[in-house]
Amino acid sequence: AQKITQTQPGMFVQEKEAVTLDCTYDTSDPSYGLFWYKQPSSGEMIFLIYQGSYDQQNATEGRYSLNFQKARKSANLVISASQLGDSAMYFCAMREARSGGATNKLIFGTGTLLAVQP
Amino acid sequence: DAGVTQSPTHLIKTRGQQVTLRCSPKSGHDTVSWYQQALGQGPQFIFQYYEEEERQRGNFPDRFSGHQFPNYSSELNVNALLLGDSALYLCASSVRGLTDTQYFGPGTRLTVL
Numbered sequence: 587a588q589k590i591t592q593t594q595p596g597m598f599v600q601e602k603e604a605v606t607l608d609c610t611y612d613t614s615d616p617s618y619g620l621f622w623y624k625q626p627s628s629g630e631m632i633f634l635i636y637q638g639s640y641d642q643q644n645a646t647e648g649r650y651s652l653n654f655q656k657a658r659k660s661a662n663l664v665i666s667a668s669q670l671g672d673s674a675m676y677f678c679a680m681r682e683a684r685s686g687g688a689t690n691k692l693i694f695g696t697g698t699l700l701a702v703q704p
Numbered sequence: 705d706a707g708v709t710q711s712p713t714h715l716i717k718t719r720g721q722q723v724t725l726r727c728s729p730k731s732g733h734d735t736v737s738w739y740q741q742a743l744g745q746g747p748q749f750i751f752q753y754y755e756e757e758e759r760q761r762g763n764f765p766d767r768f769s770g771h772q773f774p775n776y777s778s779e780l781n782v783n784a785l786l787l788g789d790s791a792l793y794l795c796a797s798s799v800r801g802l803t804d805t806q807y808f809g810p811g812t813r814l815t816v817l
Contacts (some may be wrong), residue, residue, distance in 0.1 A: 590746075594806040613707060619804065621806075623808070629811045630808060631796075631808035631811075633805055636803045636805055638802075638803065652783070677746055691736070691737060691752060691760050691762065692739075692749065692806060694746030694747050694748075696745065697745075697746055
């Protein structure tokens with residue numbers, strides 16, 4: 587069965603330092619996608635970064651990078667040079683291959699609350 | 705380029721009532737998915753609409769129903785509200801492509817008293 591595990595309920599990081607948020611996943615589908623979303627206190631889920639199961643290189647988007655270790659089924663998010671505005675809840679999510687022609691559903695982890703300290 | 709929009713922002717209902725939430729997808733997107741996020745938890749998939757049909761459904765009772773219109777906008781209806789239906793309801797839109805990324809709206813916060 588599909589499952590996403592985020593074992594860090596909360597994390598602290600000093601401003602300008604890097605932080606790694608952990609995510610492991612479980613799926614029997616060889617074709618899948620992994621996503622990270624940021625959810626500020628306002629509630630909106632903001633897409634950060636995507637990694638496909640067949641991608642050869644780790645994804646990067648500005649200060650965000652994804653440390654994808656397929657054999658270990660892990661997809662950790664690395665945020666470099668943390669900023670105060672990075673304080674939020676972060677969710678790891680997975681979708682398996684398409685079903686019936688439409689985008690497949692997302693399965694979310696329980697999230698990690700990141701607090702950036704000045 | 706307008707993102708995903710949802711209405712209303714907040715809603716307060718009493719047990720047994722019915723509620724309708726609305727979602728307009730991002731321009732160019734044809735698929736709408738609905739998620740329920742209880743306090744302190746990750747979002748849970750309710751169902752997804754594509755080509756005006758429900759394509760996938762999560763583990764939610766029949767009290768939860770929906771619709772997609774020809775302009776791709778969507779509604780989520782919940783009948784016979786329970787206290788446990790209190791949550792943030794998120795709508796996400798997507799289009800078939802390389803990543804199938806889902807983009808979320810700001811959500812509707814439903815409180816059932």
